[in-house]
Amino acid sequence: MNLIFLGPPGAGKGTLSTLAKDAFSLPHLSTGDLFRAAVKNQTPLGLQVKAIMESGGLVPDELTIGIVQEKLAGAEMKAGYILDGFPRTVAQAEALEKFSKIDRVVNFNLEETELVRRLSGRRVCKGCGATYHVDNLPPKTSGVCDSCGGELYTRKDDMPETIAQRLKEYNAKTQPLIDYYSKKGLMLDLDSAPAPGVILEELKKALKK
Ligand code: AMP
Numbered sequence: 001m002n003l004i005f006l007g008p009p010g011a012g013k014g015t016l017s018t019l020a021k022d023a024f025s026l027p028h029l030s031t032g033d034l035f036r037a038a039v040k041n042q043t044p045l046g047l048q049v050k051a052i053m054e055s056g057g058l059v060p061d062e063l064t065i066g067i068v069q070e071k072l073a074g075a076e077m078k079a080g081y082i083l084d085g086f087p088r089t090v091a092q093a094e095a096l097e098k099f100s101k102i103d104r105v106v107n108f109n110l111e112e113t114e115l116v117r118r119l120s121g122r123r124v125c126k127g128c129g130a131t132y133h134v135d136n137l138p139p140k141t142s143g144v145c146d147s148c149g150g151e152l153y154t155r156k157d158d159m160p161e162t163i164a165q166r167l168k169e170y171n172a173k174t175q176p177l178i179d180y181y182s183k184k185g186l187m188l189d190l191d192s193a194p195a196p197g198v199i200l201e202e203l204k205k206a207l208k209k
Pocket of ligand 1: 009031032033035052053056057058059060064084085086087088089092157166
């Protein structure tokens with residue numbers, strides 16, 4: 001089964017991908033994670049996309065499409081996958097159709113005030129990458145990772161002005177995909193407000209898993 005997880009930044013696509021990949025035994029490809037790893041490792045790709053990501057903009061379509069096409073050609077993706085954060089533009093969706101067949105598009109819905117609250121409260125460990133939230137999932141000691149004792153920080157793209165830009169990009173470029181996939185009869189709408197475990201159960205029911 002080939003699944004796309006769609007939704008605004010902060011709707012919990014990443015968290016649900018982690019749960020769903022285990023529940024459905026599917027590999028997970030997150031373009032955001034892929035770009036973040038490239039930036040962290042200072043690869044040529046990372047150097048190219050760092051400033052774009054930090055400003056809340058989108059990486060150019062040709063570059064993103066090429067990377068996803070290459071990843072989906074890998075042997076581990078042949079039996080199905082969860083695509084998280086791709087496609088994000090109609091041009092990416094049209095390109096994807098040429099090299100893969102999509103079974104369902106899961107759209108995670110959440111109102112904008114809650115998206116901002118979730119993104120601005122997110123903290124990430126510098127050491128192991130574990131994610132926390134100041135209200136929803138606080139560490140035992142403020143600013144310190146429970147797992148490895150590393151320092152927690154706010155991702156540059158979770159700063160207020162960057163959040164506003166990411167939401168603007170989403171509304172202008174990604175939201176049209178809802179209509180695009182609805183017309184193809186592939187869309188499955190889920191409410192992202194409940195706890196992740198509850199959303200996973202809804203997803204399993206909808207996909208008859
Ligand atoms: P995410 O973690 O999915 O919110 O992605 C973080 C950032 O990576 C985005 O704000 C974009 O700068 C970039 N990015 C991730 N996926 C894509 C994509 N499909 N197209 C363009 N840029 C992307």
